[in-house]
Amino acid sequence: MDNFFELNFWEMMLRTTISFLVLLILARLLGKKQLSQLTFFHYITGISIGSISAEIASQKETPFMDGLVALIWWTVLTLLMSYLSLKSPKIRTWIDDEPTIIIKDGEISTKSLKSSRLHMDDLLMMLREQSIFSIQDVHYAVLETNGELSVMKKVGMQEATKQDVKVPLTLPLFMPSEIISDGKIVKKNLDELDLTEDWVMKKLRKHGVDSVSDVFYAQLQTNGSLHISLRKNGI
Missing domain, CATH: 3.30.240.20 (bsu07140 like domains)
Known part of the structure; x- marks a missing residue:
């Protein structure tokens, strides 16, 4: 019994270590965009790769080589789709979708809300997160492919810049x-x-x-x- 427990322990340690190292290498190959989970596709891919790694490391019933092949092949498919999306705008749109105009000149597009499956409570919350409490202050609001809302305020509601108030501009000497x-x-x-x-x-x-x-x-x-x-x- 003790020998069985010891063998199982060291096997799990070995599987976990190898899975960790392989996952680290694959994460570097996938690049910063994958790691930052910019879109829903990359978010799901990141979760799937993590789940496969956890399965390899923790489930003795999972054949180690089968799990490793699945992990590597999933990464290859992700890299392939990323490459194709760089080469083809149509494929990029199909994978990542495209930005959607939610508000134009203070008017809400109900069609865009419906297609984005976004209700008003969510929209108002996203506007408040950018310190905007009135929809009429918004010139454009665009729902990005990563689920965040980009907002352009109407000209009269935008903050004044140094150029607007004619303050002398000084270029920074260093980056903090x-x-x-x-x-x-x-x-x-x-x-x-x-x-x-x-x-x-x-x-x-x-x-x-x-x-x-x-x-x-x-x-x-x-x-x-x-x-x-x-x-x-x-x-």
Whole structure:
């Protein structure tokens, strides 16, 4: 009995490890779009691949090689459909559908609501998530293929830009980036930004900080300044 339990345990460990490694490789092959589950097709594919992997790892009754072949073949089919969708707009529309105009110039398209199987409560909730409480403020609302609602407000309801109020435009010098994390300098980000540790220390001294270890977090701002959070602040 003990030998049987030990054999079964190690078999499950081996199956799980191999399934994990294969799934990791396949996930890399599928790419970022699959991982982010942008459309319903990719969402279902991701669930199916995960289910097959779980079946291989946890169900002793499932032949290991059969499950592995099914997992790899499912991935191949997904890659094939993704390739075909890149080459053919018709296939892409058939797989992922296409964006649907729900609101045009403040008027709701009941036909689009019906075809999208979307009721008014859902539509109003999606508008409120974008801080829009009145449908008449909407010029266009488009239901994307990933189920999210893209909204263009009417001109009079749009937020004013710097160009609208004629404020001088200044291009950002840097992209906000992590410079210090938990008392350690993030050298990779410094190299990408073409900055040095001496530059960081000069910035810290301007804030009265003499040691990197005293800093919990520091972020480079667009204007070249550092936003610093110290350990002594109780974080």
